[in-house]
Every structure is written in structure tokens, then in C-alpha cells.
Amino acid sequence: MDPVDLLNDWLATSALRPSTRAEYHREVTSFLEWCALEQNPRTGEPRHPVDPIGAGPAEIARWSYDTHLHQYLGDRSFDGPDALGYLAAHHPDVARSHDRRVTALTGYYDAAVARRIITIPPDLKVLRSGVPRPPGAKNRLTPRERAVLLACTGAWGPTRSKHWQRDQLCVFLLLEGLRPAQVVRVDRRHLYPHPDGSWDVRAPDDAENVGRKFTLDPLTGAALKAYLAVRPEPADPDEHALILSSRRTATFSRWPNKLIGQIAATHPLLVDRDPALPPEEREKPITADAVAHTGLWDTPAS
Template sequence: MPPPDVPVLPRPTATPALPAAPVDVTEAWLANRRLSAHTRDAYRRDVTAWLTWCAHTDLDPLRATFLHVNAYARALEGSVGARTGRPLTPATVARRLSAVSSWYDFLVKLRAVDANPVAGADRPRVDRDHSATVGLSPQEVDALLAAAHADTGPTAARNRAVVALLADLGLRVGELVSLDLTDLGVERGHRSVRFVGKGGRPRRRALTPPTAYAVDAYLAERAAAQGLPPAELTGPLLVTATGGRLDRHSVFRLVRRLARDAGIASWARLSPHSLRHAFATTARAEGVPLEDVQDAMGHADPRTTRRYDRDRHNLDRDPAYVIWAARSRRTPG
């Protein structure tokens, strides 16, 4: 039976054939794109959710039209996120439809469908000038770092490295937990880290002295526990107590616990992305050019970077003052 309140639209009787099972086609689509492991998993979940909806509504996904996609979008808008317990945001719905659209583009190339049904669908409008992320002030970031330094226990050194990497580099949580020890290096006198960013783009960032110190201290402690010199450690950069790769959910819990310890009022609504948000906002407030912040964050579109800059509407930064000052310098007397 289809889920309640979900429109069921008629489907044609003719049934085209996929070149393979939907799961195999999805894996082929993902393998065809340069994506990070986190993005790959997210896209897989998004397409699986669409195919599940199609099955519930007795719809062949190869016969879907933009009307079916619209019905699916309205169903998403009326659903609740499993993690947040709140209705899905327009940005989340748009992202899920974007994944489905990319999947259909792949099917068009395979000649399994004639056209992409998502292309003509009514997608939610996403305000590029707004970020729903709960941000942190520079003082709150300082308090969070202080809470990490005051932390005790067997994972305290690792936790300090985690927070330092998030705060000083503004990494995405998926980028953070994907780091391996082989990603650390030295380039032209800079301590550095290399990783695969969003969209599968290889990236590199410089480690600040405090972040490099936090990472070194953590690795020295980890190596001592294994009776090895740090240079002989292998595997993920950040590991659990049992040696497995640290996962994103653990980082979420860590950020909120330390924020609570630091007395930050919004601790229960924070995420690792809050530190990424703070990185961009603080960099722009300190006068770092937009293009440099964009490059550091790995944004393909500068409009994405600009929405993190919540101080950009401050009238102190109105270009009119700069033009007036320049005119004053040119005018004698």
C-alpha cells in the first residue's frame, strides 16, 4: 500500500528495461563520478529513498514524469528528518532532488530514459543568502577550544586535535573523518594536509602551529600506547579507542559535549559545521578576501561562501565610504 497522503499518479503500461538492476545502475553512476566517500553515501541514500517511494506508489522509475517528481517533493516537504525530528528544510529537499536528477542524467546517457523528469520539476527555492547553520562567535570558538584543552581522559588528546582541525581549517566533518596519516605532509616549509573534498576535488590546506602541535601531541600519545615511534603509525588519522576510524556521529557528539562544558547557550543545536561556519565568518570579518575564503572552503560557487559572511550587510562596509574617501583624497583642500 502507498504511504498515506502521498498522491499516486497513473503510470504507462509499457515498461522499459534498465541495463541492470537499479542498485547496480546506482553503483555504476556513483563509480562514474569523482566523489568523496561521504558524498557518495549521501547520494546513494537519496536515490534509494526515491526508488523506495516509487515502489510504494507502484511507479516504474523509468516512466516517471515531472508530475511524479513534484509529488515526491511535496511528500518530502511533509516528512520529518530522522535525526532532527523536524520537517525537512527546503535546502535538504533540493539536495535530495539534485541527487535524483544526477541519477537520471546518467540514465539519459545510457539511453534508458529519453529525458530527465527532475529537470521540469518544481524544486524548492533555496535562499543562497542564508545559512541555517547555528554559528559561533570568535569568543565562543575560543571557549570551545579551551574546553577541549581542559578535557581529560584517554581520548582527550585526540579530541583536541579534532576541534583544532575543525576550528582552524573549517573542514567538513566528512573531510575530517576521512583523513589518513599519509595525508599529512610538509610543503615549502608549511605543515600541510591533503584530502579529497566535495565533488571529488583533491585539496590541500596548511596546518597552523597550534593545530600541528595538537595533531603531533595526539599522534605521540597514540604511538606510545602502541609501543611505536610516531612515524610507524598507519591507517586513519583519527581513530576510536579500539583503533577504528572515527565517525561523523562521534564528532557531532564531541562538539556538543565540549560546547556544553564551555557554557555555550546553543550547545544542543551545534554541529561540526558550526565551526566551519565560524571559520568563514571570522575570516571575512578579519579582512580575508572572499576568493581566498572560497578556495580554503572548497566552494565552487562564491555565492555559497558569501552566505557564511553574516557581517557583509554591515553598513560600515558599504563601498560608498571607500569611493567617498578616494574622492576626498583627489579633491584639493
């Protein structure tokens, strides 16, 4: 499989949101095009093309510098923590964009490992600036918003949705810290109940490995039991996803975000999160990612 085919196959089979797939396709394509160049795009000097499959942090750092960072680093070379620290301190937005590009390439090389094209992916953690979200940006719900969401979820019954037990479970799984792509990948064969009402679950990753273990609170366990009692048989006997669509097929990672939007729309405190602020300064409606970062009882450690 050549590098472009790998990119297309990875994104076509991933659970990423369409907007994220488009962004990752743009960034990785930029890297692949840079690898094929026979001259430095910045200086015009001759150079040897780079094998993208065999590239490592050094080559990716050169691509980042040549195509994105040189205008911000001035006379500094992109050669390690000092350059990353400078970007973080003086150009945090640029540093965050750089980290997203590193994330895109990390996924690309993980896909190469999953397809046995390479054995070990390059360690790209050394290229991350680690700049957090801007101060004041909400990537999780406030305690009041969480309380309102739980109330709205409890009221999300048969008059709201034919599949209300499934919808309630989705919200609780997000509050347990599962990301949207993990929620839709929970495998019904990897559900392990405990006597106290809690459950252990595992959500397969992009490579369909068993995935990280989540221990669900008894509150989520009760929602899981309620859904299992009404969960339909999948249209395909080989489909093992816990969460099924109305067509009895696996859902997509964008579905939890759509559901959260529908539930949030039932309460003004979730629709209009900062009514005292001018419209242009208000927070956007809550998302499934924001719920996953919130936690059922307290903010997750990571």
C-alpha cells in the first residue's frame, strides 16, 4: 500500500468526524507532498526526496519548519524544546495548530502499524508543544450544566425518542469519559458486570484492538441494563457494536454529537450558555466531546 492509499484507507475506515477527516487529509497530504519534493520549498536548494513511511521526528520537524513554522521562529531553527517553548510563549495559536498536525501524523502512522506496513510508529511526542486551550474556553460543562444535562437525560423518554434507553446510555457513557468514537465502538462481547452494579467495558480502538478498560458507575450500569433489555438483534449477525442505529447497524461517531444537540435543545440553560454576553462572545452549544471531558461526578484526571 503506497502512502496516499494508506491515508485514504485510514480516513475512509476511521470513526473520525467528517470535519476532522478533512483536516487530517489536508495536513498529511501536505507532508506527503513535501516528502516528494526535490528542492527545499523555502530556499529552493536541491534535496533528496524523503520516504514518508520511513520518516521520523527529524523529517517531520523539517516539514513543519519549512511549510508552517519558519516565519514564526525567525532565526531560530526548529530543533527541540527551546523552539517549542518559544512558540508556546509567543505564538500559542500557531503552537496549537502545530500540535494538531502532529496528532494527524500520529494517527497516520498508527494506521500504518495496524496494517502491518511498519512495525513501530515514530515517537512524535517530542514534537508537541502541549499548549492548552485558550484561557476561558470551555471544553467541559460547568457543574450546573452537568446537572441540567442529567435532568434532561432523565426526561428523555419514549415521548422524545423511540430508542430512549439507548440515547440515555450514550449520555452516561460520555459522562464516564468515553469519547464519541469510543461510545459507538463499545463491543457487547466485552461487557463485564460486577455484583455492586458497576460494569467493566472496553471500547475497541481504530485498529480494532480490545482497547482501554472503563469501569462504569452503577448509575451507568443501570442505564446499560435497561438498554440491553430492549436492544434489538443486529441486522448483521457479525455486528457486535453495543449501540445500534434504528436500522440495527453500528452508528457513526458523529451520532453522539447529534444526540447531545437534541437533548441540549430541550433546556434553555444548555441552548444559551452565557445569555449575559453578546452573541459573538457566547460559548457554542454543548458537544459530545465536552460531555466526555466533564465526568459523571467530577472532572476526569485525563
